[in-house]
Amino acid sequence: MGLFRSMQVFVATVQEGSMSAASAKLGISPAMVGQHVAALEERLGTRLLNRTTRRQSLTDFGTSYVEQCRDILDRVAVADQDAEASQTKPRGQLRITAPTTFGTEVLMPALQRYRDIAPDVTLDITLTDRNVDIVEEGFDIAFRIGALPDSRLIARHLAPYRMMICAAPDYLARRGTPDHPRELSVHEAIGFTPAARSPWRLPKGKDLVEVAPKISITVNSGQAVRMAARAGLGVIMQPSILLTSDIRAGLLVQLFPDWHLNERPMSLIYHRDRRMAPRLSSIISFAIAEFGPQVEGQASRLVESAL
Incomplete structure (x- = not known):
């Protein structure tokens, strides 16, 4: 799975409060959301979320990692906006x-x-x-x-x-x-x-x-x-x-x-x-x-x- 896409899914999961809510926002299945988060955890070698049947919460590492993901996603969004503007604005x-x-x-x-x-x-x-x-x-x-x-x-x-x-x-x-x-x-x-x-x-x-x-x-x-x-x-x-x-x-x-x-x-x-x-x-x-x-x-x- 693509690292950038997995970061997007992870941030959406945290923002929406659950994998099911993130799946609804992103238009993908809850199982696919879980696979993206699991792929990140496997890559990093540590858990990002504490999950139970009723709720989820960020681990200590997950708390810092989600902020870094947000920063990366924001920078990419700004770069995309600049690239788009450069095609229309002299x-x-x-x-x-x-x-x-x-x-x-x-x-x-x-x-x-x-x-x-x-x-x-x-x-x-x-x-x-x-x-x-x-x-x-x-x-x-x-x-x-x-x-x-x-x-x-x-x-x-x-x-x-x-x-x-x-x-x-x-x-x-x-x-x-x-x-x-x-x-x-x-x-x-x-x-x-x-x-x-x-x-x-x-x-x-x-x-x-x-x-x-x-x-x-x-x-x-x-x-x-x-x-x-x-x-x-x-x-x-x-x-x-x-x-x-x-x-x-x-x-x-x-x-x-x-x-x-x-x-x-x-x-x-x-x-x-x-x-x-x-x-x-x-x-x-x-x-x-x-x-x-x-x-x-x-x-x-x-x-x-x-x-």
């Missing part, structure tokens, strides 16, 4: 990687809302503009800007990065405000590596202008690109969601608002896992709600209201 550690500027300017300010719904999840976040191999480097999930290569990972589309061209009022006062994208060829620009030297593409209806401004500074941080523009060092092309607050504050001015710059796709990628942990499903649901395709219109309206 908990544990999540390793996340995201592009530096997106992580700093967009993800971090939103994380308190995630903490409100998943307070038992700890976050280990790495911000880098390198395309991390999440399988090799042990990440659970990654925010990724740009086209995705073929992959065995799952990708969920988020709202795309809409690009915007801006410059500081001080720079425009010194160098003049261009009326057409072609005029950018004579302007200083700040480029974000590694694509700093690529032409800027501006479509408008059937027209498409490709222009290569003079890149005077290249830097590998989107936040640094923005700060350089605010300092009047040149024109920049950056995601609109990162520039909205500066436009509203008058620190930057949008150029060519009637021209629609190319979008950069934004995705959430994670491992294929047929038994997805609640902590992973919770961050996926949060990211889709916060940054999914449905928020694209909201972001556009936010940018327009800042102009």
